[in-house]
Amino acid sequence: ISERIADDVGMRHQAGAPFAVSEALHEIGMMGNEPILTAPSLAASDKANNGGQCPAYAPKKIYDIVAVNIDISLNQWGQHFPGYMYVLAENLAKAREEEKINKEARKHENDPGAVTNGLQGDAIQPLVIRGNQGDCVIFKVANQVEEEAITFRIHGSSTVVSATGKPAISTNPDSTIPPKGNQVFEWYIRPEDQEGGHMLQSLGNRDQTALGLMGSFIVEPAGSTYLSPFKDGEELKSGWEAVIAHPDAP
Helix, strand or coil: CHHHHHHHHHHHHHCCCCCHHHHHHHHHHHHCCCCCCCCCCCCCCCCCCCCCCCCCCCCEEEEEEEEEEEEEECCCCCCEEEEEEEEEHHHHHHHHHHHHHHHHHCCCCCCCCCCCHHHCCCCCCCEEEEEECCCEEEEEEEECCCCCCECCEECCCCCEECCCCCECCCCCHHHCECCCCEEEEEEECCCCCCCEEEEEECCCCHHHHHCCCEEEEEEECCCCCCECCCCCCCECCCCCCCEECCCCCC
């Protein structure tokens, strides 16, 4: 195997192939049942198994999400950049108000605007939403980004386009949302699915994720409720969690 690695790496390096060494090591290592952790191969693509629409009995959570252009303030010293954001539709007005306050603050010395340390409670920040094991989570996504198509990809999930049941991945044209368009996705989080975080992002182009069109979806244990860290432990009934109980739910 060592000789094969050397030969293959040498040929790819001479050909000028990007990631030549790591790709060769990965492929040849797997042949010998000795997987090697390396940089991803260029041949890697966005893949997922065909999922399916949610069963009628699954309790539902519905998120109305808007993708927008927004000016993002980095700190209390006025540094900022024109970026993007996924935001819950009900919180869009609050995000626009923060954007306005921050813009005005840059005209005055020592004015922090609406930016807080650690983004505690700020409306302008990466989107974090949740669902429980056994839930059917519905994502109604509207694209208000100017002149750019977007996607809504939750990595490591079985998210599908609601209308077709096909995977919501970049190779499925129905998962791409054109400017001023919208799409509905759903994910049936099976009871045996692992708890934990999943990155969500737009794969419309490289800049979108790098400049803010990203977030996290957290899978919580079945039956979990979510408490606000800003309202004395008040249970969240909307915003991060919007719940509609199905009449056929067990």
